Amino acid sequence: MKFKNFKKALALLMSVIVICTAFSFSAYAEDEKKETTTAGETTTAVSTEQAQKTLEQQRSELEKKLAQSEKKLKSFSGDAKETEEYIDALDEKIGYMNEELTVLDNQIATAQKKADELKKQIDPLQKELDKLEKDFSVYQKKFDKLQDDFQTTYDMYCMRLKAMYVSGNQSFVEALLTSNDISQFLSRYEMVKAVSKSDADLMREVDSKMKEILTQQDGLNEKKQQVNDAKSKLDAKKADYDKQQKTIESNQAEIAKKKVTLSEERAESDALLAKYTEQTQMYTEYRNEDQALIDKVDKEIADLLGGLKSPEEITTVDTSNKDYKPSSSSSDKSELYSRSDAVLNLTYPAPSHYAVSQNFGHYRNGKAHTGIDFPCPKGSKIVAAQKGIVITVKRLNYSYGYYIMVYHGTDSRGRKIVTLYAHNSSILVSPGQTVKKGQTIARSGSTGNSTGPHCHFEMIVNGSKVNPKNYLAK
Template sequence: MRRVFAAALAVALLAPLTAGAATRHASSIEQRIREQQRHMRDVQQRLHDKRGELQQAQVKVRDLQSQLSQTRGAIDTTRVRLRNLEGKTRGVEARLAWNQRQLDAAESSLNLHRQALARRLASMYENGDLGYLDVLLGATSFSDFVERWENLRLIVRANQQTVRDRQAAEARVASLRHDLEQTASQLADARAQQEQAQRQLGALADERAQLVALAQNQRNHVAGQVADLEGLSAQEEAALERLIVERQREEAERLERERRARAIAGGESPAGAPISLSWPLSGPITSPFGLRNNPFGGGRMDFHPGIDIAAPTGATIAAAAGGHVIYAGWYGGYGNAVIIDHGSSIATLYGHCSQIFVTVGQEVQRGQAIAAVGSTGMATGPHLHFEVRVNGKPTDPTALLH
């Protein structure tokens, strides 16, 4: 009896010291958790900003690529027009060659008419108007007179026709020359305009291609920064996870020491009773524990470390059992999350919350409101992701829910 009393007295004397040391150590871990939360929030904010910057850079690249595509399309259209003009030019050149031959023939005919008219004018000048009368008076008979008269009439008509032919040939030559010169001028102007347009569009395409290259480089640079921040975020989450596991282990050790102290003092059995959890929320399970199709697509399977309970945004989330809040805040893909240590190396996690009503270090009771349903983090819609961890490892919550 004396030994039992002595042992109980020793426990009573040492328990406050042990509890005080454990409390100080737990407080230190909780402080480190809060600091890690701040680091995570900072990284997440920077990552959010960079993702927004990356999205803007991607939009800029798409816009510039669209403009470049339009410019290249305009260049192709201009090239088609130039080819059409070249075809028309070849056609006009063929007509020009044909018209030149016609022009040469017209000028040759004109020269012949000019020569014939010149000869007639020279003859008329040499003989005078009396030449025609002498021809008529020199007739030896009436029939000869009539024949000479007819010949003279034909000569006069031929002279008149020669003049008319000359005038028509001159007019035709002038018209051909005008048409050819006008067509050639129009084609030259059109070709010059299209060539200028092609040069301008080519310069614009080069400029826009440079802008696209610069925008792509900027996008790739920002994408690299996003990748770096995502890696840093993963490291920060892993560090936070280690701190949470350490805090949970320390809390479990503290509770175990207290339980053993009570057992020694009062004869209580050192074996711990299994914990029973209450449903944190009413609603259907939309995604069970274990392997499932990734909800974000891609046709791949992933491991779901908890259960998803459907509920509207703002619905109250209750603590599944009494315990100690060891985490409350942003938790990567979980979004806003709460983690409660219930002792016996068991903790529960409540993810994707829209609001959090508790703080780290707070003691909560079973059924106490701790958060509100939301869709923060990696979520496809409003629901509660409920997770049970035993010794830091996820286990099927339905085995403990009652």
């Protein structure tokens, strides 16, 4: 009786095992999925975008100003186009055109900077995408093989369970239940257990490998999703890159076109100014000299001024100018003011010629006029505005033409005072020579960038050009 109850309990246990096995299989049959989120690329080009927006606004404003200037110029007709008012209006337009060219250049630089940034981001991300896709392909093949192995083992396992269930006396359950005695039962039980253990070990191995592959596939899927997101962004960046390139090409074409127009406007301005100053005898400089030539001279002067020492530091004036040959005489130092405001009391550089054709400040085209122009007949005396030492003499066919610079010493605040005399027809002094206040140092002319004979006079305080008007006295 007890043995029959034992058989029933064992039969129930085996049924539970079969059912559990079926549930286990259904669990393996389901795909495991995980929702992933990616932070994405957080770096933004706010500063570059803001710069582009600002430049676009500046360009828009300049276009409006240019339209207004063009309208103003069209209001002049006939002889009115030969007046100073028309020249000023034309120069104003030229100034706006110069500003617009600068904005266009800045837009090109900004677009190029952004394009370079995008290129740096695109290349490494593309390489990362290629690597991840290659890795994914390798792991996918491993996963497919394990899945095939699992399916084969599972099919065999199901067939064996099915055979156990339908084979009657040949089934494991029946074999156990039909045991003649406890010894045979235990023997058959050990056999069933061994087979079950083998199957269980196989299932655990497949389970382990399956989980490993699924885990790796999840990781790869996550990476692939991240790269796909990045690729979408890269597509947008590539489109943005193309946009920047088009901006560069468009601006370059626009610059070339505007430079032609600007050259024509400058030529007209210079021609009108030459005619106007000849009629009025109020000679000055042309307002549209090549900026590169201006910069070249400015650098030479800045280098020269940078080498000056105060009278307290020297026994003779020191300068980096290769043409300057200082005297060894100790009297050189006495020709320089040392911390005295008397150095600021300047006389007019062209005696008896006090009319001003161009004041210190800016032209209507935006370019700076760093001195005062005094029209005077060719050959007029040009004198030193204050005592000092000649620190340079230059003979150029552009910019200042034939010009002289004189160092006068320092004012009460220790600031170094230098004067400059330009566009002379001849120079009567040499570098290193001491001069007295009012001493003739040159003859006026129209060398360099000049519409006619005049003296261009500059005052330089500690390297900065200031308005001489406040320091000149007859």
